[in-house]
């Protein structure tokens with residue numbers, strides 16, 4: 001893990017995420033950067049090595065499953081890990097102002113939000129506002145072998161990552177300049193393992 005101010009390359013940042021996930025699933029998590037020393041060091045600013053767009057689901061907290069701590073990850077969460085203007089603005093802030101070199105869009109197995117849209121269920125209240133971003137992914141994977149919800153969740157992650165990679169202004173320019181990578185990934189709730197898509 002880097003210190004509070006150094007910025008790794010995009011590829012190194014991805015390695016750091018995957019190494020953290022490996023510690024989480026296969027060895028003993030080291031729970032880095034969760035002490036008073038780190039808190040104090042971060043009082044002068046932050047330089048998170050990766051941003052993660054993840055679902056709000058209580059079973060998928062990025063800081064835990066990447067075995068990370070304070071100041072390591074810039075985390076944006078919303079049911080179904082979709083994107084809207086506020087979330088996009090948050091990620092633009094991380095990439096442009098904090099110089100975070102990597103954005104991971106992380107879907108997961110058994111996603112309730114995506115499952116609800118895939119089932120065609122009537123969504124009450126503002127839950128319905130999640131559907132328009134999820135429906136195109138459901139439509140795209142319909143008829144494919146395997147679990148519809150999981151297939152759709154992978155597709156949401158891919159579509160969202162594509163959308164971020166080409167997002168104007170800011171993100172697309174950073175990608176073009178080689179300063180930012182956007183990667184879709186999929187997390188298995190039971191094994192705890194992250195798969196790059």
Ligand SMILES: [Zn+2]
Pocket residue numbers: 055056057079080081108110111112113114
């Ligand atoms: Zn979910």
